[in-house]
Amino acid sequence: MVTNITSFGRSGLSDWLMQRVTAVILLAYTLFMVGFFLGTSNLDYLTWVSLFQGTWMRIFSLLALLSLAAHAWIGLWTVSTDYMKSTGVRLVFQAVVALALFAYVVWGVQLLWGV
């Protein structure tokens, strides 16, 4: 057993599963968005706003946002443990990524509940 403290779920299996589940959610969100753009004939500000005023859309979007953050964290964490051999450099990189993802999530929540 290789000990690790910075990975997402502390277990390779849970990270692996999480990576797949979040990928499916992101795919569903992308397909939904593409469908929305193709299926809406007159796309103006009002249709766009009314879409995001529905609670279900906010839940779906927040889910996609959290999935994106988790997916990016697991992916970039893996890349950093592959290529950054200096512990200091790796920890700084991981801190920057974590901070950026956290900021994106907060910002996204603000946007979603701001419309």
Added chain:
Amino acid sequence: MLQVSVYRYNPETDEAPSMKDFEIDTQGKDLMVLDVLHLVKEKDSSMTYRRSCREGVCGSDGMNMNGKNGLACITPLSEVVKNGKLILRPLPGLPVIRDLVVDMSLFYEQYERIQPYLINDTPAPAIERLQSPEDRDKLDGLYECILCACCSTACPSFWWNPDKFVGPSGLLQAYRFLIDSRDTATRERLSELDDPFSVFRCRGIMNCVSVCPKGLNPTRAIGHIRDMLLSNAT
């Protein structure tokens, strides 16, 4: 005439590795790469490599031939030579001891980690522990591994984390004992593998499958281990 370019490095005297070229007369025969190395050694006796059985059984002459890992003794020139040139390098990713000889310690440490022996704490029967023919069949494609390290040293995930990722060879052996009906330590074995490195660093690139001189499939074994971890998890 065959152009042979060989990796030379003696850490005690050389500052850096270099390639040395030889002209070898194969007399038009489709020799094995190992035979060519013998001819090279006749010209330069300081040339160093490992070999023993010369028939693909011992696994000691794994090396990189024109960019692909394999056993020199069972690789005919016709399979690897391009434009009349043969480039020989040590297995990638492991420390070089001398010329084509690498230090396999990291590779063996991973092998040791997966406990490559039957664990069974039930009382031993008077005769050997029996196994049904069906259960025995499950070991086919696993037990044949000769630990040549061709696969693990062709695996990028093993290059980056040879101390944490078990590697294709070790994982093939891990599965060989996980699936053995006579082994009772399945759970303990699995719990040793459930971290982000040991198994899950495999990215499914299948370099291991493409180089294994025994035609084994570590990627498939790794997939089976993942399935076992999944069905054992809560």
